[in-house]
Amino acid sequence: MYINSVQVINYGPLENFKVNFKPNCLNIIEGSFGHGKTQLFGALLIPLVGEKVVRKHKDSDSPNATISISTTHKNITQKNELNYIEDNFFYKFSSIGPFNHENPMEHQEDISYYHTFTPLFLSPEETKVNLSIDVKDIELISHLIMDDTEALKMWNDIVNTYLIKYLSEWDKNFIHVSHGLEQILKLIKVVCIHAKNKLNSPIVIDGSFMTLSSDASKVIFSILSAYSKSIQIILFTLSSLEIDNSYLVAKLPENRGDYTHQFLMILDIIAVLC
Numbered sequence: 001m002y003i004n005s006v007q008v009i010n011y012g013p014l015e016n017f018k019v020n021f022k023p024n025c026l027n028i029i030e031g032s033f034g035h036g037k038t039q040l041f042g043a044l045l046i047p048l049v050g051e052k053v054v055r056k057h058k059d060s061d062s063p064n065a066t067i068s069i070s071t072t073h074k075n076i077t078q079k080n081e082l083n084y085i086e087d088n089f090f091y092k093f094s095s096i097g098p099f100n101h102e103n104p105m106e107h108q109e110d111i112s113y114y115h116t117f118t119p120l121f122l123s124p125e126e127t128k129v130n131l132s133i134d135v136k137d138i139e140l141i142s143h144l145i146m147d148d149t150e151a152l153k154m155w156n157d158i159v160n161t162y163l164i165k166y167l168s169e170w171d172k173n174f175i176h177v178s179h180g181l182e183q184i185l186k187l188i189k190v191v192c193i194h195a196k197n198k199l200n201s202p203i204v205i206d207g208s209f210m211t212l213s214s215d216a217s218k219v220i221f222s223i224l225s226a227y228s229k230s231i232q233i234i235l236f237t238l239s240s241l242e243i244d245n246s247y248l249v250a251k252l253p254e255n256r257g258d259y260t261h262q263f264l265m266i267l268d269i270i271a272v273l274c
């Protein structure tokens with residue numbers, strides 16, 4: 001399953017914004033602080049977790065709001081749409097695909113693949129992840145970036161400086177690492193978990209690289225771009241970072257305007273993602 005697009009209307013600082021994604025690719029969305037990255041990340045979460053991550057304005061003049069997510073799985077395109085109208089939420093679902101003449105009973109139009117193959121969400125600043133790394137994890141990452149000599153060298157430095165010592169300790173004593181390295185290990189662990197479980201769902205990442213050095217960011221981009229050749233990855237990141245523009249699918253608008261009366265969403269990311 002992969003995500004075709006997400007569109008939001010009257011949602012946080014985004015009045016009407018749509019972004020299209022590519023399957024089996026690293027899809028990067030750029031935006032400055034406070035311009036809607038976490039809001040759009042949350043828009044992908046709301047159909048899965050419901051109103052508990054939503055804050056609504058009580059203003060009677062608040063406009064209607066819409067979140068619409070389009071997905072494709074096995075030539076079947078579906079749309080999950082959440083509408084906020086007059087202080088109430090309404091869910092709309094549609095599914096369309098080729099008719100199977102040999103097995104008509106195969107069609108299950110009432111099943112949402114977005115909920116069946118739930119994307120793996122990660123916010124490195126907030127999400128709690130078991131950072132234990134084993135030999136197979138190290139081998140997986142090394143294999144992914146084997147053609148990127150610069151990134152591979154940096155990864156080997158991390159392995160030799162931190163991880164080899166950890167693996168040699170029978171009681172697995174806690175290793176104190178920097179905040180930046182902790183973010184790297186979280187991202188790496190999520191990729192390893194996804195690969196080990198042979199998941200077919202997209203990976204959606206918010207807020208990464210905020211505290212990483214340029215070299216560390218290069219390692220992560222190398223890992224994500226390599227893994228995205230078989231899995232869709234959606235990454236929200238800052239406009240100030242240097243990235244390969246071939247992965248850039250959207251830039252969030254800089255003009256935020258007055259959105260105090262628009263529908264707003266906030267995420268209790270720790271509660272939702274841990």
